Amino acid sequence: MRRKRGPDGKFLFASNGKPLMERDPARYGKGKRWRVRYLDPDGQERNRSFEKKIDAENFKKEVEADVLRGTYIDPDAGRITFRKQAEDVINNRTLDPGTRLEMRKRLSKHVYPVIGSKEIGRLSQRPSLIQELVKSMEKAGLAPSYIEVIMAHVGLVFSVAVDDELITKNPVKSSTVVLPKVVKKKLVPWTAEQVLGMADVLPRQYAATVAAGAGLGLRQGEIFGLSPDDIDWLRGVVHVNRQVKVLKNRLVFALPKGEKTREVPLPESVKLTLSEHMREFPPVDVTLPWRDLDGDPATARLFFSHASELYGGAVFRDRFNDLWHRALEEVGIVPKLAAGQKRGMTYREHGMHALRHYFVSVLLAEGESVTAVAEWAGHHSAKFTLDVYGHLMPTSEQRMRKTIDAALRRPDSAADGPQTAQEGSE
Numbered sequence: 001m002r003r004k005r006g007p008d009g010k011f012l013f014a015s016n017g018k019p020l021m022e023r024d025p026a027r028y029g030k031g032k033r034w035r036v037r038y039l040d041p042d043g044q045e046r047n048r049s050f051e052k053k054i055d056a057e058n059f060k061k062e063v064e065a066d067v068l069r070g071t072y073i074d075p076d077a078g079r080i081t082f083r084k085q086a087e088d089v090i091n092n093r094t095l096d097p098g099t100r101l102e103m104r105k106r107l108s109k110h111v112y113p114v115i116g117s118k119e120i121g122r123l124s125q126r127p128s129l130i131q132e133l134v135k136s137m138e139k140a141g142l143a144p145s146y147i148e149v150i151m152a153h154v155g156l157v158f159s160v161a162v163d164d165e166l167i168t169k170n171p172v173k174s175s176t177v178v179l180p181k182v183v184k185k186k187l188v189p190w191t192a193e194q195v196l197g198m199a200d201v202l203p204r205q206y207a208a209t210v211a212a213g214a215g216l217g218l219r220q221g222e223i224f225g226l227s228p229d230d231i232d233w234l235r236g237v238v239h240v241n242r243q244v245k246v247l248k249n250r251l252v253f254a255l256p257k258g259e260k261t262r263e264v265p266l267p268e269s270v271k272l273t274l275s276e277h278m279r280e281f282p283p284v285d286v287t288l289p290w291r292d293l294d295g296d297p298a299t300a301r302l303f304f305s306h307a308s309e310l311y312g313g314a315v316f317r318d319r320f321n322d323l324w325h326r327a328l329e330e331v332g333i334v335p336k337l338a339a340g341q342k343r344g345m346t347y348r349e350h351g352m353h354a355l356r357h358y359f360v361s362v363l364l365a366e367g368e369s370v371t372a373v374a375e376w377a378g379h380h381s382a383k384f385t386l387d388v389y390g391h392l393m394p395t396s397e398q399r400m401r402k403t404i405d406a407a408l409r410r411p412d413s414a415a416d417g418p419q420t421a422q423e424g425s426e
Contacts, residue, residue: 001021001022001023001024001028002021002022002023002024002027003019003021003022004019005022005179005373019024025163031051032049032050032051032052032076033049033051034049034050034051034052034053034055034056035047035048035049035050035056036048036049036056036059036060036063036103038060038063038064038067038141038157039067039372040067041067048058054216056394057200065251071422073194077121078120078121078122078124078161078166079121080118080119080120080166081116081117081118081119081120082111082112082115082116082117082118082119082120082123082157083112083116083117085120085157085161085166086107086111086153086157086242087104089156089157089160090103090104090107092159096254096259096291096292097247097252097254097292098229098245098246098247099267101247101248103153106149106153107150107154108151109155110136110137110140110142110150111133111150111153111154114132114133114136115130115133117141118169118407120158120161120166121166123158123171124158124161124167124168124169124171125169125171126170126171127171127176127177128176129171130154130171130172130174130177131176131177131178134147134151134177134178134179134180137150138180139399142321143222144179144180144181144182144332145182147177147179148182149181151172151179154172155170155172155173158170158171158172171331181217185358186391187357187388187389187391188359189354189357189358189362190333190355190357190358190391194331194333195210195214195355195358196210196322197331197332197333198210198327198328198331198333199211200331201327201330201331202323202324202327203323204280204281205281205304206295206304206305206320206323208274208276208277209223209279209304209352210274210355211269211270211273211274211357212226212274212303213352213357213358214265214271214355214358214359215267215270215273215356216238216240216264216266216359217264217356217359217360217376217377217378218240218264218268218354219243219256219257219353219378220244220317220320220353220354221243221244221256221317222240222242222243222256222351223304223352224243224244224245224301224302224304224314224315224317224320225241225244225253225300226238226240226302226303226304227241227242227277227283227300227301227302227303228274228283228301228303229300229301231266231274232266233266233271235272236265236267236268237264237265237266238263238264238265238266239261239262239263240261240262240263240264240378241255241256241261241283242254242255242256242298242300243255243257244258244288244314244315246316246317247292247293248293250293250311251288251311251312251314252288252289252291252292252293252295253288253289253291253298253300254291255288255291256378257378258378258380260378262376262378264376265376274402275304275385277303278303281303283301283302283303283305284299284301284305284313284389285299285300285301285302285303285313285317286299286300286305286312286313286314287299287312287313288312288314302314306319307355321351321352324351324352325347328347328350333350334346334347334350338394356377357389359377359384359391360373360377360389360392361392363376364385364389364392365392365393365394365395367393370382370385370386370393373385
């Protein structure tokens, strides 16, 4: 309706002084004509308009029921865009600085272009839009495992929105959202000859990194952050206290992965290797920011260092990896590249992490406790260790044969042969 005007263009009034109203021909009977007014749980008046009376009545019933059940969600709360919600999560959630950088980079490149401008309320009601996001990443050629990582970020954004009562459900958890299947190849650990070969061909100042990886199960960043002061030489224990991380092409010290320190037994062979390395290459004091680029400076005396002032004397992984890749070719673990060829997935599969795989596989093959191995390797759970390395453990049949052979072996029998009858015996 609109206020009525006379021929002279002035508003007309009834005898009681109220303005006269008339239908607006451009708007009457069109648009959202039905409005629901209600009080939210905080006693604030809210309203929402609908085109059809039946929709308004249904909404009124839903709101009243939600308020009584204590499950009311402000319908306008979900109008925030996915990008805004994601940036709030990235900025405000307690995350490792490196995780924060990677999460923002992945979402900016693969998610925001597809659903960044869409309202989270609408997305929560339309799981099909999330499936479209998955398909767009598949078409872009992203590996299933990488899509899984990105969708974990997306799921976190929606989970926070649910906890903040902006939306009622997380669309990523819908049964209609299906991720591409990740085909996990069984891990094949290196042989002892390959491990020792890498130590032989790496530059001498880095040869002991192989012992730290294969003998202590340290990650690459933990090796670069290892200090003689972290070792209890008398007790034979290594305290894994820090790692060297890369943030925006700069280096920082940080706690090991998962922000968990740990202790690892020090084998005598590794102790000897590190001792000889110290004599030939004295440890160097390195000062880096702690945890973040603007973190407080922290100093550690490191086994392995680099002369570059750009990285504060610490080893930068990209420079080291170039040496590592050349060593892989020299040992024959990967074929040498022809002129113009680029290093691909084969090199990534045989990165420095292969030393950790060797460490875990040797211990499990000898029947060491899965729980102990998971603790020494710094895995987040023994289940993860079993899932990745379980196929390397000796089978029940192998353990049974070995146990019975040992139990029934006579003291004077050969250690590796069957028992034979003696002459003259009955």
